[in-house]
Amino acid sequence: MMKSSVEEKLKNTLPKDIAEGLEQALNYLPGGKTAKIEKPESEGLFNHILFITIAGDRYVFRARRDVSTEAGDAYMQYMYEATGFIQNGGSFKLRNIADEVDFLQRALAAGLPVPKLIHATEDWMLIEYVTGKTLCEFLEAGEVKFLPKILQEMNLAHRQGIIYADRWGGNEMIDDEGNVRMIDFDIEWFYQGGNDGTLEALEMAWTIFNAMRVTSRRDDLLKIVEIEVLPAIKAWGYDIAKMKKFIEGLCNFYLDPNKPSNAWSLPNSLYISMPEPANRLVAMFAEAN
Numbered sequence: 001m002m003k004s005s006v007e008e009k010l011k012n013t014l015p016k017d018i019a020e021g022l023e024q025a026l027n028y029l030p031g032g033k034t035a036k037i038e039k040p041e042s043e044g045l046f047n048h049i050l051f052i053t054i055a056g057d058r059y060v061f062r063a064r065r066d067v068s069t070e071a072g073d074a075y076m077q078y079m080y081e082a083t084g085f086i087q088n089g090g091s092f093k094l095r096n097i098a099d100e101v102d103f104l105q106r107a108l109a110a111g112l113p114v115p116k117l118i119h120a121t122e123d124w125m126l127i128e129y130v131t132g133k134t135l136c137e138f139l140e141a142g143e144v145k146f147l148p149k150i151l152q153e154m155n156l157a158h159r160q161g162i163i164y165a166d167r168w169g170g171n172e173m174i175d176d177e178g179n180v181r182m183i184d185f186d187i188e189w190f191y192q193g194g195n196d197g198t199l200e201a202l203e204m205a206w207t208i209f210n211a212m213r214v215t216s217r218r219d220d221l222l223k224i225v226e227i228e229v230l231p232a233i234k235a236w237g238y239d240i241a242k243m244k245k246f247i248e249g250l251c252n253f254y255l256d257p258n259k260p261s262n263a264w265s266l267p268n269s270l271y272i273s274m275p276e277p278a279n280r281l282v283a284m285f286a287e288a289n
């Protein structure tokens with residue numbers, strides 16, 4: 001009785017269907033009745049994420065939030081338009097859990113570093129808990145050295161025709177052994193122009209731009225982009241001209257004071273120092289082309 005009070009409180013804050021899904025997940029796991037349930041430090045707009053600990057083993061419960069995601073949609077639509085992706089025949093959508101599970105299984109079959117799937121229904125999934133921190137956390141703390149490793153891992157996926165999408169730093173992790181692990185595949189990207197490298201260029205551009213955006217050490221990061229990243233992505237055959245356009249578009253979006261924003265977008269004050277490094281980043285890609 002006493003022991004479950006924290007869990008009871010947490011469950012009471014969850015929507016009914018999510019609490020039911022969690023209950024099913026706990027019933028599925030041996031010892032589930034004794035589980036300790038925690039929320040992550042940061043949660044996005046689209047998912048309920050819960051960490052489940054049973055006798056030292058951890059799992060992640062994941063289900064979609066029941067938001068008619070208008071605010072998120074408007075923000076994302078505006079952002080993707082700013083890159084020129086939409087006007088050129090690109091689009092994106094929020095996957096349902098079943099579609100995300102399909103993606104996860106495809107990525108696992110390709111040997112990519114995504115969480116193992118433990119169990120899933122139409123409405124929720126249980127996945128492996130990944131140790132470590134997100135790339136975003138490292139970048140904010142001034143640790144910029146992991147970017148090339150992340151991009152290399154993306155290239156491995158691209159060679160197998162797999163686009164992770166929405167890699168902005170918060171969905172890429174570095175585990176305790178220093179290995180890259182990718183999480184969160186709720187967004188899918190499409191391109192009607194076929195398989196011409198556009199999605200791959202967008203994915204690389206997205207990651208590089210956001211690394212510049214979030215890090216507390218922009219000079220150090222730009223140096224790494226110039227010396228390590230640009231030569232690598234050229235050698236791998238990415239479309240540098242496309243990447244330059246996407247990065248430019250993202251710069252314009254983030255520096256636009258009139259962009260739609262809401263509680264989960266970052267404060268304007270963070271962007272005051274961005275125009276100069278943003279221009280340098282664009283110039284690098286212009287020259288490399």
Ligand SMILES: Nc1ncnc2c1ncn2[C@@H]1O[C@H](COP(=O)(O)OP(=O)(O)O)[C@@H](O)[C@H]1O
Pocket residue numbers: 040042043044045046047049060115127128129130131134170171183184186
């Ligand atoms: N499998 C996992 N292992 C460890 N931590 C995770 C895992 N999945 C999510 N998290 C943590 O929870 C946060 C939010 O999860 P995420 O899957 O990115 O969903 P969303 O961004 O929609 O909230 C992540 O940034 C990460 O810190």
Ligand SMILES: [Mg+2]
Pocket residue numbers: 044170171184
């Ligand atoms: Mg995420």
